[in-house]
Amino acid sequence: MKIGVVTFPGSLDDGDAARAARIAGAETVRLWHADPDLHGVDAVVLPGGFSYGDYLRCGAIARFAPVMDSIKAAAGAGLPVLGICNGFQILCEAHLLPGALTRNQHLHFRNRDQWLRFTSVEGVWTGDYSEGQEILIPVKNGEGCYVADDKTLDELEANGQIVARYHNGNPNGSMRDIAAIRNEAGNVLGIMPHPEHAVEDLTGPSLDGLGFFTSVIKHIAGVKA
Amino acid sequence: MARVVVDVMLKPEILDPQGQAVANALPRLGVSDVASVRIGRRVEIEFEGEADLERAREIADKLLANPVIEDFQIKVEEA
Amino acid sequence: MARVVVDVMLKPEILDPQGQAVANALPRLGVSDVASVRIGRRVEIEFEGEADLERAREIADKLLANPVIEDFQIKVEEA
Amino acid sequence: MSIDTVERADSTPDELQPFAELGLKEDEYLRIRQILGRRPTQSELAMYSIMWSEHCSYKSSKIHLKQFGEKAPPSDRMLAGIGENAGVIAITDTLAVTFKVESHNHPSFVEPHQGAATGVGGIVRDILAMGARPVAVMDPLRFGAADHPDTRRVLPGVVGGIGGYGNCLGLPNIGGEVVFDPSYQGNPLVNALCVGVLPADRLQNKAAVGPGNIVVLMGAKTGRDGIGGVSVLASATFDEGSEQRRPSVQVGDPFIEKLLIESCLELYESKLIVGVQDLGGAGLTCALTETAAAAGTGMDVQLEKVHLREASMEPHEVLASESQERMLFIVEPSNLDAVLGVASVWGVIATPIGTVTDTGRVRVTWHGETVVDVPPGSLADDGPVYARPLREPADLILLQADRAETLPRPSTPDELRETLLRLVASPNLCDKTWVTEQYDRYVLGNTVLAQPEDSGIIRIDEESGLGVALSVDGNSRYTRLDPYEGAKLALAEAFRNVAVTGATPVAVTDCLNFGSPEDPAVMWQFAEAVRGLADGCQELGIPVTGGNVSFYNQTGAVAIHPTPIVGVLGVLDDVSQRIPMGFTQADDVLFLLGETTAEFSGSEWAWVTHEHLGGKPPRVDLGREQTLASLMQRASASGLVHAAHDLSDGGLAQALVESALRKNIGATVSLGSDPFVTLFSESASRILVAVSVGHRQAFEALVTEHEIPHSVIGVTGGSSLVFRDQFEIPLDELRSAWSETLPKLFG
Numbered sequence A: 001m002k003i004g005v006v007t008f009p010g011s012l013d014d015g016d017a018a019r020a021a022r023i024a025g026a027e028t029v030r031l032w033h034a035d036p037d038l039h040g041v042d043a044v045v046l047p048g049g050f051s052y053g054d055y056l057r058c059g060a061i062a063r064f065a066p067v068m069d070s071i072k073a074a075a076g077a078g079l080p081v082l083g084i085c086n087g088f089q090i091l092c093e094a095h096l097l098p099g100a101l102t103r104n105q106h107l108h109f110r111n112r113d114q115w116l117r118f119t120s121v122e123g124v125w126t127g128d129y130s131e132g133q134e135i136l137i138p139v140k141n142g143e144g145c146y147v148a149d150d151k152t153l154d155e156l157e158a159n160g161q162i163v164a165r166y167h168n169g170n171p172n173g174s175m176r177d178i179a180a181i182r183n184e185a186g187n188v189l190g191i192m193p194h195p196e197h198a199v200e201d202l203t204g205p206s207l208d209g210l211g212f213f214t215s216v217i218k219h220i221a222g223v224k225a
Numbered sequence B, C: 001m002a003r004v005v006v007d008v009m010l011k012p013e014i015l016d017p018q019g020q021a022v023a024n025a026l027p028r029l030g031v032s033d034v035a036s037v038r039i040g041r042r043v044e045i046e047f048e049g050e051a052d053l054e055r056a057r058e059i060a061d062k063l064l065a066n067p068v069i070e071d072f073q074i075k076v077e078e079a
Numbered sequence D: 001m002s003i004d005t006v007e008r009a010d011s012t013p014d015e016l017q018p019f020a021e022l023g024l025k026e027d028e029y030l031r032i033r034q035i036l037g038r039r040p041t042q043s044e045l046a047m048y049s050i051m052w053s054e055h056c057s058y059k060s061s062k063i064h065l066k067q068f069g070e071k072a073p074p075s076d077r078m079l080a081g082i083g084e085n086a087g088v089i090a091i092t093d094t095l096a097v098t099f100k101v102e103s104h105n106h107p108s109f110v111e112p113h114q115g116a117a118t119g120v121g122g123i124v125r126d127i128l129a130m131g132a133r134p135v136a137v138m139d140p141l142r143f144g145a146a147d148h149p150d151t152r153r154v155l156p157g158v159v160g161g162i163g164g165y166g167n168c169l170g171l172p173n174i175g176g177e178v179v180f181d182p183s184y185q186g187n188p189l190v191n192a193l194c195v196g197v198l199p200a201d202r203l204q205n206k207a208a209v210g211p212g213n214i215v216v217l218m219g220a221k222t223g224r225d226g227i228g229g230v231s232v233l234a235s236a237t238f239d240e241g242s243e244q245r246r247p248s249v250q251v252g253d254p255f256i257e258k259l260l261i262e263s264c265l266e267l268y269e270s271k272l273i274v275g276v277q278d279l280g281g282a283g284l285t286c287a288l289t290e291t292a293a294a295a296g297t298g299m300d301v302q303l304e305k306v307h308l309r310e311a312s313m314e315p316h317e318v319l320a321s322e323s324q325e326r327m328l329f330i331v332e333p334s335n336l337d338a339v340l341g342v343a344s345v346w347g348v349i350a351t352p353i354g355t356v357t358d359t360g361r362v363r364v365t366w367h368g369e370t371v372v373d374v375p376p377g378s379l380a381d382d383g384p385v386y387a388r389p390l391r392e393p394a395d396l397i398l399l400q401a402d403r404a405e406t407l408p409r410p411s412t413p414d415e416l417r418e419t420l421l422r423l424v425a426s427p428n429l430c431d432k433t434w435v436t437e438q439y440d441r442y443v444l445g446n447t448v449l450a451q452p453e454d455s456g457i458i459r460i461d462e463e464s465g466l467g468v469a470l471s472v473d474g475n476s477r478y479t480r481l482d483p484y485e486g487a488k489l490a491l492a493e494a495f496r497n498v499a500v501t502g503a504t505p506v507a508v509t510d511c512l513n514f515g516s517p518e519d520p521a522v523m524w525q526f527a528e529a530v531r532g533l534a535d536g537c538q539e540l541g542i543p544v545t546g547g548n549v550s551f552y553n554q555t556g557a558v559a560i561h562p563t564p565i566v567g568v569l570g571v572l573d574d575v576s577q578r579i580p581m582g583f584t585q586a587d588d589v590l591f592l593l594g595e596t597t598a599e600f601s602g603s604e605w606a607w608v609t610h611e612h613l614g615g616k617p618p619r620v621d622l623g624r625e626q627t628l629a630s631l632m633q634r635a636s637a638s639g640l641v642h643a644a645h646d647l648s649d650g651g652l653a654q655a656l657v658e659s660a661l662r663k664n665i666g667a668t669v670s671l672g673s674d675p676f677v678t679l680f681s682e683s684a685s686r687i688l689v690a691v692s693v694g695h696r697q698a699f700e701a702l703v704t705e706h707e708i709p710h711s712v713i714g715v716t717g718g719s720s721l722v723f724r725d726q727f728e729i730p731l732d733e734l735r736s737a738w739s740e741t742l743p744k745l746f747g
């Protein structure tokens, strides 16, 4: 079971994502932005950070990386892809997920421990959670405010594509309190807060983030079996 | 050398917290007749040879603006 | 309603990491004839009545531009 | 305008040069002429003026700073000490840690955001230059009055700059300070600390050894950043129309710095370089001359090879530029291609710009013409040294006589309650979340403790759990009242903050922020503070491994309070045993360790309620600090303690509030015969400890064994702070008082 973690120039949480995948029980493979080869991984994580400095718009330049062409194609064929924070931004810029992430409404970078509530756990990254479950994981971003037009939002809602919402306070002004969404097929998930920072007692506010990684591992095992 | 300017603005229906913040600060400067402030990006592209509007439009479309939230306008600027 | 546009750009001698990053990304889009890219802010101020250039200049000076590193230009825009 | 070459300098010995405008004294200028045997060229004059400036040469502080070396306990743990880019301490046989704190005060006042950002960038490169991977940053900050309009401009900019740069670089911010005092009104202090980790055998050296080796410049292009004095040079004599070439502020690009970090680490790992130096203040001038001087070699540099941001730059500008995000490497010719290869993988520019020679001269050419020919040691090592006059400030005796212990005190329960609420809401004691939320504390996944804890703790070995603890402290009111004792108190507080977590303090760094060294009163404060810190370190048996001096922090004739910031580094063998500050459960027994006497001079209480500063600071007993530290190490190793919090500004009251609000667990406390003194005295060497009932006896035995005065003052639990027979405050009320101050001020 191999989970690939992409490093773009300016990726920062790539090591953390790899650590989380490892703790969850996967083998991890580091993927390089300039190398289109996915090295046979069973799932991909686009980690947090500031790819290309997040200049212009977050994720706008990263989506042109050679590795993204392969990921887009593979995602279309069902490869599980998780985008965390900057990864979520890249997924939106690459049109693998609808909508966009914009400047936090209070205009500050904000790092805090944040409650989320799962609204839908369909899909390959959330099988280990249950609908209505509340989890506490760190959020940290300057541009995490999710926006989309009403039609898109209604569709997301109708299709159960809104995976989790902010609970007990919205840290960035996200529309409809959206913290995480998935694509229709359920294999691509974007989340603004950081599950990979909540996988060890010593360094996180909880172990609540581990479920994303264990879920996908179970899913892959099921597919392979 | 020729310069093309691309102005990228948030679509009118998208909230612009930065513009809002400026608008909110104006009364403190004694300014009360401003209806709204919008803040966007101005991108100046210098071409090595002729100003290539088509090229610039392509760059703007693919990279400089995100069509989900932004509109853009392009013009050639005289040196 | 009248609109005044303030273009705020980094002074030429100041490093512009944003523009730099975009310029470096262009070859990947197949664009090779761009000499440089500079990125600044475009601020649109809607006045309730007449466009007040003096007012706008004051706002730009105090609020919109950081005179240590930025210059600005002001113009009235036709509706 | 033609370039001022060595040849031209030889033939125009009498040409007037603007040395005074560049800050050089006449005798300094004459010495330069003597060293060179001719007048300096424009480029050389620029180089000397920067390298002999206070900032680079430490000319006023050198004779005092010597004490840090002389008084330091001999240690074979110290792999690099003062004089290197940063001190390096071996913490196991194979792992070493390097850390340093530095100031970026003046740039941050001119342009708060960029000034603070580039301050972080600069200190990170110092750490990187030692061969380490930077793993965390901290930011001790000082601002003018919290409600002053200028603070409203400066603080958000500074915080945004530190966050913007550090976050984008992927370094967790694990602590710092935000202190407001009118003395910083025209002179905010922005200090930045970085800590890094390296395998001991990866330690790097800056010496440009090996004639024939290639000098490579890597990183951002060079622009006209921070060229202060040098533009004066250009405009004063040589070039009339250059007013618009004002010194421009440095703008940072953290993205490039991130790429630079990864490139450097790859170069170190592959052993592709023989020397490395970061470019900071004084840019290429400093990097070229220091690396050559350190090796006793020379260098030939073709300056036009440097990648420029502006084609019109002249050689003296290229040499003086403080453009950020650049490093200089010394590379064996056979490795050059590999080095350039690493750079291109990461997408950073790397350019060979010269070669190491055995001439003992740094020679710089510009399109074939020699513009610099100097002995590097004369710039790097042999700058002027001054024993400046010292005089105790004339007002000190009166100031010390005006003791806060005589001020009217609150006495009724209602007055005490009101005082406590007023103090927790005061800008210096209130919740700093508005600031620290703007910093990423999680990145890299090794942050075990971060603000608002007493120390930041970073795990540096995932296998063994080995970690380091860091705290930065400094109370400038204490230092104003007595710089010698005040410096010791700063050391004691940082030491104690590290020790309460159970870590063993092992090393010290410091940033000494003072007014003008030309003012004998300031110079006296400086000398006393250095003496205090050096004596303190000697007593504690831990060395100062490096630091930074920032003079000229004043507005007109008025200097800031003398502000030595002290950073202490500690080691924890297993970070899972760290002791946090917040109460973790109800029914724990609360011990107060140490002695409380009526010490209010320089206190937060005296300032907040009476705007009073006078008297003598609290007594400091470093022996007691050490005993407390060894007690806490034992207690953490044996798992006896649930929570511990050091007492400092605001005394016991503040410590209780902070420990209770951390996890929303209250406490009931008895205040003894003098509630006011018990609550608000700032006596040093005290710790509040929470112990489970089951461990009470064992802990008490340990305390007694260490002969530490102590008392059991109460128990944890409930949703209020209850002071028996006095008053009670619900935690909700405390929290709003504590947490609303900064959001109200800064939005």
Ligand SMILES: Nc1ncnc2c1ncn2[C@@H]1O[C@H](COP(=O)(O)OP(=O)(O)O)[C@@H](O)[C@H]1O
Pocket (backbone or CB within 6 Å): D138, D139, D140, D141, D173, D174, D175, D176, D177, D178, D432, D435, D436, D450, D451, D452, D453, D454, D455, D472, D473, D497, D646, D648, D649
């Ligand atoms: N500018 C800052 N950056 C990061 N952390 C900060 C900053 N200012 C204060 N803190 C953190 O807030 C907490 C409280 O600060 P302070 O009251 O100065 O602590 P102490 O008195 O124990 O030294 C500490 O954890 C400190 O590291």
Ligand SMILES: [Mg+2]
Pocket (backbone or CB within 6 Å): D453, D454, D497, D646, D648
């Ligand atoms: Mg403390």
